[in-house]
Amino acid sequence: MERRDIEIMDTTLRDGEQTSGVSFSASEKLTLAKLLLDELKVNRIEVASARVSEGELAAVQQITEWASSKGYLERVEVLTFVDKGVSLDWMKKSGAKVQNLLTKGSINHLTHQLKKTPQQHFEEIKNTIALAAEQGIATNVYLEDWSNGMRNSKDYVFQFLDFLSTQPIKRVLLPDTLGVLTHTETFAFVSEIAQAYPKLHLDFHGHNDYDLSVSNVMEAIKAGCHGLHLTVNGMGERAGNAPMASVIAVINDFMPNIKVSVNESSLYKVSKLVSAFTGFGIPANKPIVGENVFTQTAGIHADGDSKKNLYFNDLMPERFGRKRKYALGKTSGKANIQKNLQELGLTLNDDELKKVTARIIELGDKKEKVTKEDLPYIISDVLDSDTFQQKVFVKSYVLTHSKGLKPSTTLALEINGERIEAHAQGDGQYDAFMNALRKVYESKNMELPILVDYAVRIPPGSNSDALCETIITWKSGDTEFISRGLDSDQTVSAIKATEKMLNII
Structure with missing residues (x-):
């Protein structure tokens, strides 16, 4: 069976940036654009919305300058609006050459948001496409709310597609804007359009509100779409977009007749970098890129x-x-x-x-x-612990540390089956513990060795929740010996080291 190429368009820098609380700096956008095209090897990237801000314009200028030097300019896309050429002026300044024009894909959006008739909308779109062409800018067209359009106003969608078939555009972009499609609907809707308009290049843009984006992507491919819009870590508005890593793995493992350009081995690296730039953590159980999945x-x-x-x-x-x-x-x-x-x-x-x-x-x-x-x-x-037989047990203790009061310890010790309790204060919690311990030993006319060195270490590269090893050197007469304790709490690990010492002596 001949393999079919599917274009992958990454929209992390545009739709992904609509994740609540996420904003990339210009240098971060440039770094990610380079990584997405050069290392991850996606076919196209959508990097910004036109007219947003001066900072956004500067970021896109840096990206297009770099892309131009690499011969990638046709692969950099910007979301634009039907606004009598205002977006196109912004595009010109940015140096970008491909616009993704946002239009209305449902009669509901058209009548309630724009308050226009289909004919009025189509006429304005036609003028925008013509104006772009004059300026050397290629056009893809987004049918916003397309999924609801297919459900509730299919005649309008097909009227729109009839019109778009007559226009000099590169691609028709079909978004499930509100993430409401099931996989059966995705297959049915994309199939119907692919069969009716075999010459149109169709992209599917899935959102993940019901956690169905990956299955919807699979069905869109089976139904005959030619491109997919994905984001790194599934970033995006609300529950986000179809996640890049999961979709690529699914295509590679379950769709042998489909070919994508994406370099699998870079997915994790790019995922970690996007997470670092956004401060948007990757759930530990997120497929492919989560910390725990392997x-x-x-x-x-x-x-x-x-x-x-x-x-x-x-x-x-x-x-x-x-x-x-x-x-x-x-x-x-x-x-x-x-x-x-x-x-x-x-x-x-x-x-x-x-x-x-x-x-x-x-x-x-x-x-x-x-x-x-x-x-x-x-x-x-x-x-x-194998080097001694345990006869002394630290049965229980209470360590207190309060601002303005000296730390104190109440201790219960068992020596050869006899339970003895004591209470003492000290300069720190461990010092208070040792003072209480001394009281117990003095009451039994027994001597404790002198503490001569106290060292604490955690494993290299560990976090604050790491196990902590306390190594204490003791001196008894002329003899020095070491005992070690292990716990996630530093004071407790010192107490365990001390309990070992009590058994060694």
Whole structure:
């Protein structure tokens, strides 16, 4: 079967910028325009709405200057309006050569918003197209609210398309402006137009209000459309537009007769950059580009991956410039931990592996996020605990820290089965804990070693929720020794290191 090319037009810089609270600077727009055309290799980009602002004009001027030097000028598009040439004057200043002219695709919009007859509207559109052609500007035409037009005023839509068939335009752009189409309607509506007007180039522009944009895109392609409008991370007004990464993956995996130019391996990089520029976070479970979508959490999945890749589908992370991860937490099995150990170049025997697994599950039960970088610390903590038999337990404690009051600790300790409580203040929470501990030991006529060094570290590259390792050096007589504690809370990790010391002595 001969493969059919589908044009991909990215409208992140125009429609995506209509996401609430999002505005790109001129330099960000230029950076993204370069990335979209040069690296992601989309066919076209829609970069702005005409007449918006001076800043927008400057941004488009920079983009068209760069695009011109690369021979890409015909691939840069601007949204314009039927406004007696005002938008076209703006276009001329911007250096752009392709206008996407916004017109009314439903009788509802035409009569209530413009208060015009179809004939009046068509006449003004005809004049705008002619004026653009005189100025060397090519025209694509948006039929705003086209989906509702097909539902409620189909005769008007076909009257409009009859008129457009006589005009020197490049493309007809069919937007589901309010994101209301189902996949069956998308197929029916696009099919009807594609069959009735075989010479028209049709683009489908899907919104995602019902989370149906990707399925609607698939049906529009099957129905015979020639181009798609997508945005990075599905950005756009309300629930956004059809998302670039998901659509490209779906076409590549489920539509073998369709060919797109987009470079899959750059999707993740571009997604991260758009997120950084906009401050608009990517949901962790967003397909293809989300943080968690290539992370196996369940141990049984990691085990299956080791045995013939039983839990893999065609969405291999390497396709998108990513790597599969194996999460560490309460559902981790030994297989998950083995995968992470392999990446770190570490090996443990079966007994050690069991103990490390148990410790990770215990941390996971406390809702702590355990990372690959935490593993060496956990191993050190667990194997360190094997060097003594526990007879001293810190059973409970209350740490208080209030502005204007000295930190204090109430402590309950169990020594050889006997429970002893004490309360003390200190210069900090840990100092208060140590003062309370001293009271307990003095009451038993026992001495504590002297603390000579206290170091805290977190795994390199970690966040504020990382596990924290406290390493304390103690001196007892002439002997120095070290104990370590591990927790996501710094004071608690110091208390755990201290509990180990109490058992070592």
